[in-house]
Amino acid sequence: MEPKKIFDLSVEIKTNMPCWPTNPLVRVDPIGLLARDGYTVEKYESVTHTGTHIDAPYHMIDNGTTVDRIPLTQLAGPGYCIRPQYDGDEIHADALKKIWKREYDGKIILVNTGWDKKRGYTKEFQYEFPGFSYDAVDFLLEHKPKVLGIDTLGIDPYSHADFGVHKALLAKNMAFIEDLTNLDLLEEGKEYFVVALPLKLYGASGSMARVIAMEF
Template sequence: MPVWPTNPLPVIEPVGITSRDGYAIERISAMTHTGTHIDAPYHFIDGGATVDAIPVERLVSRGFCIRPGVRGEEISRADLERVWDRRFRGSAILIDTGWSRRRAFTKEFLYGFPGLSEDAADFLLSQEVGMVGIDTLGIEPYSHHGFEVHKRLLSAGVVIIEDMANLDALEAGREYTVVALPLKLRGASGSMARVIAMEVEW
């Protein structure tokens, strides 16, 4: 499973086998930021909230999927504004770049993925977005060595979801209920999460 380039690969090792032991159980070894996962403020903000301290009500939100298009490494404010609707204000925003369909151990997938520019992050903050997800390994391009997008969003309390999948199954601009529940790991900078988008029924 491809993960952030400097992270070790996850290992899921059978320990108990039903035919031998009467039960099945596995040992997992992985970074907390493996697969679809939540970034907590503590990931980049010294003294910031850890993943177990994120209020549950921030992890369940009305949300929308958007497809701003990928034209280079950065998704800019202008790219977001082109697909923006006033209904999106204050919601969760899931950004479908199509990158999850390229998942592979390639330089393109590991290092060339698109992400938010700093002005795009500022735009999301101006729209009071509470949660933002993306289908790439990071919310900003790998070349952003200062991680300014992470810092701006996390310092404002925005929940970040990275390495999402199946966003192409969502209808752009349709309202969903987004549920993003990480493992409640005390003191952790993030955690693997199961994220779902449920159709809103009125």
């Protein structure tokens, strides 16, 4: 069983890359160099919610599931890419209703807004990205995607200072992938086999992850 095609949905992680505006920056520093030491090795330093990453319920829910305990059956399985319209910085329930298909229920759902193409230290990229509206929560809970993914810095738009969408979904044991890329390469409504693997960080609220979509 060889995949016919594999799409890499993960952003490159590098020193000082743009991430969540208030987070400390990433550092990847060589501490061994082949010509000097006989091998190359780096020191890596970031917050756990950096680059393409997964939010576990523990991120915002008391005693919530930690990232190392998210069942692998949630992180690997059939998935679909969708391209809902958005209004200002919000994807409303109506936009989801308009495009939702029955086969999406219970699957991994990757939301392509196109925002990853704007990556940079700009006010637009860091503060104006779209996310779900409060009224999208009920719709999403009803259709229970196993995992939601989005190609912006957050599942809530930055303007939701209370992280209301995060909290409502995490409270129901959902997990999210944030800061995806390359979703424009996936066909809307086509089934892929998606694997989203965070590091197994013991007791942590999230982790940097590598996310791929496969065609068989």
